[in-house]
Amino acid sequence: MNNLVFLPILIPLLAGAITLALWRSSKWQKRVSVFATLLYLTASATLAWQVSQQGYIVLQVGGWQAPFGISLVADYLASIMVVVTGIVAFTAVLYSLVTTPNTHIKFGYFPLLHILLAGVSGAFLTGDLFNLFVWFEVMLLASFGLLTLGGERAQMEGAIKYVTINLFSSALFLSAIGILYGTVGTLNMADLAVKLQDVEQQGLLNAIALMFMVSFSIKAGAFPFFFWLPASYHTPIIAVSAVFAGLLTKVGVYALYRVFGLIFIGDINFTHQILLWMGVFTMLSGVLGAASQFEIRRILSFHIISQIGYMILALAIFTPLAIAGGVFYLFHHIIVKTNLFLISGMTHLLQNTYQLKSMGGLYRERPFLAALFLIPAMSLAGLPPLSGFFAKYLVIEAGIVSQQWLATGVALFVGLLTLYSMIKIWAEAFWKAKPETLSETVKLPLWGVVPIALMAIMTLIIGFAAEPFILLSQATAEQLLNPQSYINAVLGGQP
C-alpha cells in the first residue's frame, strides 16, 4: 500500500517516456497525455484519501531504512499539493490540446511537460534534502526546455535570466546541503529535525538556514529575489506560463514550509522574523509592480509575487491559524492563478494582443468568458464569498491575533491594490468599448474554455463550501506544527 506514494512520480515519468517514444505522432502524444494526467489525478486523489485516513504514508525506497535510504513521505501538505498539481496538469493538458502550436509539439512539448510534473511531485513527496535538490533539478531542466520552446527573441532573453538565477539558487542550495551534512551528518528531513535539536552552534545553523532561505526564496520569487520572474514568465506559450505560474514558484514556497516548519525551528525569533519582513516586502513590491503594468501576463506575473508574500507571511507568523491560512492560500492560489493565465490566452486568441490599451469590448462580445474571468479575478483580490477571501481572512486574522499590526496592515492594503489591478484588467479588456482597429473575432475552441470553466467551478466550490477546506487546512497546520509525529512516522518511533 505504501507504494502508492511513488505513483505520482512514476506516472508522469512513464508518460514522459511514452510520449517521447511517440515523437512522430502528435495525435497519440495528446491522447497519452490526457490519459496520463487523468491517471495522475486519480492516483494523487487516492493518495490524499489514504493520507487522510492514516495521517502519514511513508515509503522507504529500496527497503533501506531511514535515515540511511531515501524516504518518500506523504503527509497532508504534500498530498494536498500533489492533488492540486494533478488538477493543474489535467487542465493544462486539456488546454494544450488545441492551443499548443504543432511546432511546439514536434519538439517535445508533452514529454517535457510530463517530466516537469514528475519533478514537481518528487519535490513534494520526498523526505530527503538531497533528493529534494535532485527533483528541483529535474523540474528546472524540464522548465528550461518548455520556456525556450519556440525560440523567439523574448524567450531567449527571458530564459537566460531564468536559467542563470535558478542555477545560482541551486548552487546555493547544494552548498547549504554540503555544510549541513558536514555539521550533522544526515540529510533525511526527519533525522535532521531530531539531530538539530542537539546542535549547540546555533550561529552556524542560522547561517545554513539563511542559505536555504535565500535559495528557496529565489525559486519562490520572494523579495528581493523576484526580478527573474516577471522577466521570463510571460515569454512562453500560455499553457506553459499557466503551469509555471501555478506550480513552480509554489514548489519553492512548499520547500520553505517544509524546511522552516520542520527542520530549522530552533531559533524562530531570528529566522521567522526575517521571513516576516520578506513576506511584507514581497507583497508590496509585487502588487506595486503589477499596478504599473499594462500587459496582462506581466500584471499576472507580478501578482504571483505579491500572493507569494501572503504565504511567506503566514509561515513567518507561525501559529496554527496562520499556517492553516498559508496552506489554504497555497491551493487556492494555484488554481486561481493558473486559471487567470489560461483566460489571458483566450483573450489573446480573440484580440490578438496582450496589451490592455489595445484591447476592449470583451464583455459585450463574450459575456460568458467575462464571467469566467470575474470569478478567479475577484477571488484573487479576496472578495467574499470566493476562495481568496477565506485565504486572506485566515492570514490576516492570524496576523491580528499575534499582533503583527504592520504586516497585517500591509496585507490589507495589498488586497486593495490587487483589486485595483483586477479592475484595471476588467475595465480595459472587458468593459471599455472595442477599439476600431480590432478585426472580427474568431470562434473560441471548446477545449480552451472547458479547462477554464472547470477551474472556475473549483474556485466557486472552495469559496462557497469553504468549511471542509478550512478544516483540512487546519488539520494540515496542526500536523505541520507537530514535527514529532513526522519524525515518528519516518523513523518508526526510534530516535
Next chain:
Amino acid sequence: MSALMAVAIGILFAASIYMMLRRSIVKLVMGLILLSNAANLVIFTSAGLTSGAPPLLDAATKQPPAGVADPLAQALILTAIVIAFGVLAFSVVLIHRANEVVQTDDLDQMKETDQ
C-alpha cells in the same frame, strides 16, 4: 588542508560571481561552470577531508575500520556533477541560440522583457 580548500572555494565563488556579472553571455556560462564546481567542493570539504583511508570493509569483521573517508559525500558530489553537466550543456546551447536570435552576446542588449 581544510583551510586551503576553504580559501580555494572562496576564490572559486568570487571568480564565478565576477564572471556572471560580466556582460558577455559566454563569460556568464563560464561563471556558472565555476559556480557548480565551487558548490561541489563545499560538499567535499565540509564532509571532512580524509586522506589515505578508503571506505573498504574489513574482510574478517565485515565492518569498515575506524576513521575511513565518508563515501556518501562523494556519492552526493557525483550526482551533483552529473546534474551540473546536463544543465551546463543546456546553457551552452541556450547562449548559442540566444546569440543567433538576438544577434549579440551583450547581456545589456537583452532587456526587451524587462520594461
